[in-house]
Amino acid sequence: MRIAFFSWETRNSIPVGGVAAVVTHLGEALAELGHEVHVFTRIDGGKPEHEVINGVHEHRCVTPGCEDFIEYMDHMCDSIVSQYHWVKNKYGEFDVVHGHDWHVVNALANIKANTGFDRIVWSCHSTEYGRNGNQHADNWFSGRIRHREWLGGYLAKQATTVSYTMKHELMREYQTPEDKINVIYNGTDVHEVRMNVDAGRVKEHYNIWPLDPVILFLGRMSYQKGPDLLVEAVPKVLAENPNARFIFAGTGDLLEHVRGRLDYLGVGGKCRILGYVSDHERRELFNSCDIVCIPSRNEPFGIITLESWAAGKPVVACDTGGPGEIIDNFRTGIKVYQTPESIAWGLNYLLGDKTGAGIKKMGEACRREAEKYDWKQIAKQYVKVYGKI
Structure with missing residues (x-):
């Protein structure tokens, strides 16, 4: 089967978030199963326009910069369509075109409208409603993104998403037909996360x-x-466990709020605010921490859950989306409500065993659980979806 992936990010070009990992690992898994996979994405400076990596053809599209991000994505879609036609003429017609998230929907619409090709699958990895914390942002920018998310579900013959919570979100927000939506959980490469470290x-x-x-x-x-x-x-955690320490790693618009609020609460000295961390630092942190906290208001799937498990770390996660569906409560993590009091309770529950035996036992269960989410098995589920069209 010859498969085209459209994505605004991959790990081998311009990685931004979780979609890059999904597209890259899924493409490689499909190639291992014997399929011919072509990924169309943005070009990164200094990288070739066409490259084969781990059996996957990556085609990088030149995209002119633009102050309006959505207009920038529209330019990217035009470049993807141009590359698509060139690759199709060189390699032959595609069996499936698979688009990932709203960024590439205009490219899918272009191909369907101008060529009649309709063997299209669209994957929704998150929604604008969810990215705004379960709120509808009342602005034109958000409205345009929501339109593209609706259009993706409308024009595709089949759609996929990453949790049953997301399936119901698509049905509610965009009236995507239930029988068109396939739920396929994400996977992880446990060897990519695990490493031997001296935690101390x-x-x-x-x-x-x-x-x-x-x-x-x-x-x-x-x-x-x-x-x-x-x-x-x-x-609330420090009140019961004064030796607990917190590390916040990542960037975003709440970074300075987090820093300032911790200082205001008088607990800044117990916390480390790292900002951006490299892939190596990320792996070190996973393998040297004791607990991973996932306090999300909206979490479509949450690959971080699988990454934490792969490193043998239990999670305390808000009972929403993917974490709420895949965590076996009190075996592979603790599910809590979206309140500080409940999050503190979950953390204190795990920290309550001062011997550390409880965290260690749960961590061992987590490592075994992570191994069930193998990308090759997940790729087979996508092949079944492709077979429906």
């Missing part, structure tokens, strides 16, 4: 005592991801 030395690097338990928040500093909820929980 890593903690010392951040001026934390080697034996102090560390709670890690790693993600975008945005209202959707809820770092502000964890901030309010910090004093």
Whole structure:
């Protein structure tokens, strides 16, 4: 089967968030299964326009810059369509065109309208409603994105999303037909996350005592991801576990709020605000922390859950979206409400066993659970969806 992926990000060109990992790993898994995969994405300076990486053809499209981000994405879509026709003439007709998220929907619409090709699958990895923390933003920018998300579900023969919560969100927000939406959970490469580290030395690097338990928040500093909820929980955790320490890693519009609020609450000295971290630092943090906290208000799937499990770390996560569906409560994590009090309760529950045996036992269960989310098995589910069209 010859498959075209349209995505505004991949790990081998311009990675931005979780979609880059999904597109890259899924493409490689499909190639391992014997399919011919072509990924169309933006070009990064210094990289070739066409390259084969781990069996996947990556075609990078030159996209002129633009102050209006949505207009920039429209220019990218035009470049993708141009590259698509060139590749089709060189390699032959595609069996499936698979678009990822709203950024590429205009490219899908262009191809369908101008060529009649309709073997289209669209994957929605998150919605504008969810990215705004379960709120409708009342502005033209958000409205244009919402239109593209509606259009993706409308023009595709089949749609996929990453959790049953997301399926119902698509049905509610965009009236996407239920029988068109396929739920396929994301996967993880456990070997990409796991590494041997001296946890004590890593903690010392951040001026934390080697034996102090560390709670890690790693993600975008945005209202959707809820770092502000964890901030309010910090004093409540320290009241019961004064040796607990917190690391906040990631960038976003709440970064300075988090920093300032922690200082205002008088707990800034117990926390480390790292901002952007490299892939190596990210792996070190996963493997040296004791607990990962996922306080999201909206979490379509939450690859961070699988990454935490792969490193053998239990999670305390708000009971929403993917984490709410895949966590086996009190076995592979603790599900809590979206309140500081509940988040603090979950963290204190795990920290209550001063021997650390409870966290270690749950971490071992997490490592085994992560291995169930193999990308090759997940790729087979996508092949079944392709077979429907």
